[in-house]
Amino acid sequence: MTWVPSTAAERDAMLSVIGAKTIDDLFASVPASLRAKSWALPAGISEMAVRARLEKWAARNAGGVTSFLGGGAYDHFIPAAVDALTSRSEFYTAYTPYQPECSQGTLQSIYEYQSAICRLTGLDYANASLYDGGTAVFEATTMAVRLTRRNRVVCHGSLNPVYRAMLETHIANLDLELEDGESPEGAACVIVQNPGFRGDVEDFTALAERCHEEGALLVMSFYPISLGILKSPGEMGVDIAVAEGQCLGVPLNFGGPWLGVMATRKEHVRKMPGRIAAATEDAQGRRGFVLTLQAREQHIRREKAMSNICSNEALCALRALVYLTLLGKEGLREVARHCHSKAEYLKKRLSFAQILNDGPTFNEFAVRLPRNAEEVAAELITRGFLAGLPLASLGAGEPNDLLIAVTERRTREELDAFAHALEEVCS
Amino acid sequence: MFPKEMKYTKDHEWVREDDGVYTVGITSFAAEQLGDVTYVELPEIGAEVEQGDSAAAVESVKAASDVYAPVGGRVCETNHELEAAPELVNQDPYEQGWFFKLEGVSPAQLKSLLDADAYEKYVGEQAH
Amino acid sequence: MQLSYEKSVPGRRAIVLDPLDVPEAALPAALCRKEAAALPELGELDVVRHFTRLSKLNFGIDSHFYPLGSCTMKYNPKLAEAVAALAGFAHLHPHLSTSPAFWAHCQGAFELLYETEQWLAEIAGMKEVTLQPIAGAHGELTGTLLMAAYHRDRGSKKDTILIPDSAHGTNPASAAIAGFKVIEIPSHEDGTLRLDSVKAAMSDTVAGIMMTCPNTHGLFEPAVAEIADLMHAHDALVYYDGANLNAIMGIARPGDLGFDVMHYNLHKTFATPHGMGGPGSGPVGVGERLAPYLPGPRVVKGGDGYELRAPEKSIGRVAAFFGNFMMALRAYAYMCHLGKEGLRQASENAVLNANYIFARLKHAYEPAFDLPFMHECVFTAAPQAKKGVRALDIAKALLDRGFHAPTVYFPLTVKESLMIEPTETESRETLDEFCDAMLDIAEAVDSDPESLHEAPKTTPVGRLDEVRAARQLNCAC
Structure with a gap:
């Protein structure tokens, strides 16, 4: 099995041009003592057989279930045109646009993506994307440390505990102190999330002001769909906004690839990590786009770079752009409105459980059930429902606490059926 | 080729003393090596820098470089013109393209620097 | 537009x-x-x-030959795209892994992760592999964090990493982001790393070295085993940058060469699409020394199927879940189809194709080194530059002739460098057409240099004003 086109005769002809007798002659620089000690791999199998095996494995995963599972990744509807356009091989088989003249499709789409993120967040500059929402929190943290030259980092209780754990791992060998709370005194930044991990929607404007009085930055992890209606990070005075962009037309993908979103204010752009596209002109005055501010990046700055990042999730950013372009100004508001209204409807149907959020929520909320949430979730999955995230499994709640998410995909019938099934299982 | 009234470093900074105030910039050789300068990052007024500390940074499209303090002292003025017009570093590196000024400098530190002839010789060696 | x-x-x-x-x-x-x-x-x-x-304004592999050195732009099989579209994977929520209550409902995904790790471990001679790192540079960061955890655990204060001057920029950047100091080791003029140069920088504060092999000059490192021994004698670790693994599959394995930790680039060696610059995937493999520190949770075989467990001294999570899962899925399909013979054949033909290009171009362009090249060949356009035609002009002239440019101005150790990596999936005709175009350009350096300065003319835009872009910084509308 192979994707090598050359025939044996062609290989021989090429070897004679090279002046070698056998292919092995080409590996003469690898001494015998350093040759592979083992190569115990299975023999190749046909395309048909590979597909059959993977179809079998795919069928062993939860399929066809009605999902109320969120916790940072959401089951939003993806219009057909998103897949159709982003599966064009002119996009997915291209490389990083280092030769701008033959990469204008990529570069213009990055510029349009950056524009969409700026318009969404109310901030001045966005990069071409980072790996995912969790690593974006880490990148925002080191960016705040560079900008303030301080080494204390404060994590607000609203932050996704998975992001907090990732941050801890990434900074383990750096001279940084990580603490919980919201006091900006002497800190490089306070990191908040809106809506919070347990669904609470807050206005962080006052905290942004306090941060600025103390010379600290406010970093916010946001939920892009919620910005169809919620106050934007820019309106609250946030300095660096980051997000998991999966909700914007990227499938759940069992955790990746997803999309790290980052935007910031004008005065901080030089310290922002990641690629950035900019508009310019050629000698004839035609508009074109290039990667810019590359002198901040690893291939030029090496150990002094703003970040080690060398890629962006360009294809996922393109998915997000196509999604936002299809939805448009009114469509995004509509999706957000539906998510919120349906979640509120479900909340009211769960009178047998205790809603744990004191204030408003967007499309996700926490409930305390009369029974252990993991047991409930295990039973409901056999009835066709992904009930939500048992919070104790992440150390983010009591054993009976469940985090429930509702997207625009859920119909009133599904909401009624789920409320009914949940009540049955709990009683 | 290089102005005589200045002292130079092997990192291609120049420094000039006027009434106890020391003005710092980068040499025409450094500016040429960088190409068109697109951005200059300046130190904060009042910052204390020691000789050899990274005090500023300069970027072009394809390169970025730290600017080291040729002598230690306190930053008393920075060239804000460069924020809007970084091209001054290329056009006029010794006058309008200066970076920052230092005070409280110990003049003895100048002794470790190169004079114009020595710097020219050094640059000549670098080119080979 | x-x-x-x-x-x-x-x-x-x-x-x-x-x-x-x-x-x-x-x-x-x-x-x-x-x-x-x-x-x-x-x-x-x-x-x-x-x-x-x-x-339609883009060049992609499906439409154009893309001989970018160090990037391994091989064909991205349609099989991989087809299996990545399976709803049972694409729409699977990763929080199904968070609670054991759900594990019975993602066994197919767990099996895929487990099996992919087994394949990658055997290919490189590593003990264990984690798929969490999201990209090559993220793999480097994970690897250097593992090195830090190892030394911290032993109470040692080693804080410096040695990196050859020919390394990718991500190596020093990753080491620095992980909190290490970096010492750059000069390459010998023959393009390889000499044991003496490493010895000269060796001290008790050295936590390890990061190497690429074959290196970014396309050359196998003859002293690789001795350098690994030197490191181990000082309780320092040896990191393998897997960027050039496509040269040696089935020939040599980093684990056998003495490497303790490495990253793979699924988007290079294992044919997952580059996607205009991402998503990639940078799994990390480790030997005995670093296995206890791997990120968690990890998929293990339990009594009732697959389950999750964190290694005893785990550094924690570097990704929210299992990294770029769908890239692992594509790479698995690629490996399964090729199998043991096909993977070895891929490397053999990658080296054959690079040497064929080298043989056809070596009289028109000056080779950067005299040692035999492996999967890529590096030339210097310094002689052309003396005549006023720079590597950049050659790159742009290739665009007009229907080819993507090779990597130019990297490695930094070679003046006016042209780094050509054809990969194994290109046919002889394509290589010949490319070589003909390169020879045509070499002639034009003397006969019509102006045409090269004006290139490209056939693309939607000509050369763009990057200085204006950086000064105006119009990055959104």
Whole structure:
């Protein structure tokens, strides 16, 4: 099995041009003592057989279930045109646009993506994307440390505990102190999330002001769909906004690839990590786009770079752009409105459980059930429902606490059926 | 080729003393090596820098470089013109393209620097 | 081409939801944005045409030969795209892994992760592999964090990493982001790393070295085993940058060469698409020394199927879940199809193709080194530059001749460098057409240099003013 086109005769002809007798002659620089000690791999199998095996494995995963599972990744509807356009091989088989003249499709789409993120967040500059929402929190943290030259980092209780754990791992060998709370005194930044991990929607404007009085930055992890209606990070005075962009037309993908979103204010752009596209002109005055501010990046700055990042999730950013372009100004508001209204409807149907959020929520909320949430979730999955995230499994709640998410995909019938099934299982 | 009234470093900074105030910039050789300068990052007024500390940074499209303090002292003025017009570093590196000024400098530190002839010789060696 | 925002027509819609089937709820005004985000307002065909036309402004592997050195731009099999579209994987929620209550419902995904790790471990001679790192540079960061955890655990204060001057920029950047100091080791003039140069920088503060093998000059490192021994004698670790693994599959394995930790680039060696610059995937493999520190949780075989467990001294999570899972899925399909013979054959033909190009071009372009090249060959355009034609001009002239440019100006150790990596999936005709174009350009250096300075002329735009871009910084509209 192979994707090598050359025939044996062609290989021989090429070897004679090279002046070698056998292919092995080409590996003469690898001494015998350093040759592979083992190569115990299975023999190749046909395309048909590979597909059959993977179809079998795919069928062993939860399929066809009605999902109320969120916790940072959401089951939003993806219009057909998103897949159709982003599966064009002119996009997915291209490389990083280092030769701008033959990469204008990529570069213009990055510029349009950056524009969409700026318009969404109310901030001045966005990069071409980072790996995912969790690593974006880490990148925002080191960016705040560079900008303030301080080494204390404060994590607000609203932050996704998975992001907090990732941050801890990434900074383990750096001279940084990580603490919980919201006091900006002497800190490089306070990191908040809106809506919070347990669904609470807050206005962080006052905290942004306090941060600025103390010379600290406010970093916010946001939920892009919620910005169809919620106050934007820019309106609250946030300095660096980051997000998991999966909700914007990227499938759940069992955790990746997803999309790290980052935007910031004008005065901080030089310290922002990641690629950035900019508009310019050629000698004839035609508009074109290039990667810019590359002198901040690893291939030029090496150990002094703003970040080690060398890629962006360009294809996922393109998915997000196509999604936002299809939805448009009114469509995004509509999706957000539906998510919120349906979640509120479900909340009211769960009178047998205790809603744990004191204030408003967007499309996700926490409930305390009369029974252990993991047991409930295990039973409901056999009835066709992904009930939500048992919070104790992440150390983010009591054993009976469940985090429930509702997207625009859920119909009133599904909401009624789920409320009914949940009540049955709990009683 | 290089102005005589200045002292130079092997990192291609120049420094000039006027009434106890020391003005710092980068040499025409450094500016040429960088190409068109697109951005200059300046130190904060009042910052204390020691000789050899990274005090500023300069970027072009394809390169970025730290600017080291040729002598230690306190930053008393920075060239804000460069924020809007970084091209001054290329056009006029010794006058309008200066970076920052230092005070409280110990003049003895100048002794470790190169004079114009020595710097020219050094640059000549670098080119080979 | 116009921007989507410039085509926007107030009130136009593409995607419309069904009417809301529950009562409309509202949030307090103080929590809401003042105005809707000004996204474009377009019809669906407007959007489809916009992005279809944008796509046509790109070179991709499916349409063009892409001989970018160090990037391994091989064919991205359609099989991999087909299996990545399977709903049982693509729409699987990763929090199914968070609670054991759900594990019975993601066993297929766990098996895929487990099996992919086994394949990668055997290919490189590593003990264990984690798929969490999201990209090659993220793998480097994970690897250097593992090195830090190892030394911290032993109470040692080693804080410096040695890196050859020929290394990718990500190596020193990753080491620095992980909190290490970096010492750059000069390459010998023959393009390899000498044991003496490493010895000269060796001390008790050295935590390890990061090497690429074959290195970015396309050369196998003859002293690799001795350098590993030197490191181990000082309780320092040896990191393998897997960027060039495509040269040696089935020939040599990093684990056998003495490497303790490495990253793989699934988007290079294992043919997952580059996607215009991502998503990639940078799994990390480790030997005995570092296995206890791997990121968690990890998929293990339990009594009732696959389950998750964290290694005893785990550094924690570097990704929210299992990294770029769908890239692992594509790579698995690639490896399964090729199998043991096919993977070895891939490396053999990658080296054959690079040497064929080298043989055809070595009289027209000056080789950067005299040692035999492996999967890529590096030339210097310094002689052409003396005549006024730089590597950049050659790159742009290739675009006009229908080829993507090789990597230029990297490695930094070679003046006016042209780094050509054809990969194994290109046919002899394509290599010949490319070589003919390169020879044509070499002639034009003498006969018509002006035409090279003006290139490219056939692309949608000519050379763009990057200085203006950086000074004006118009990055959004």
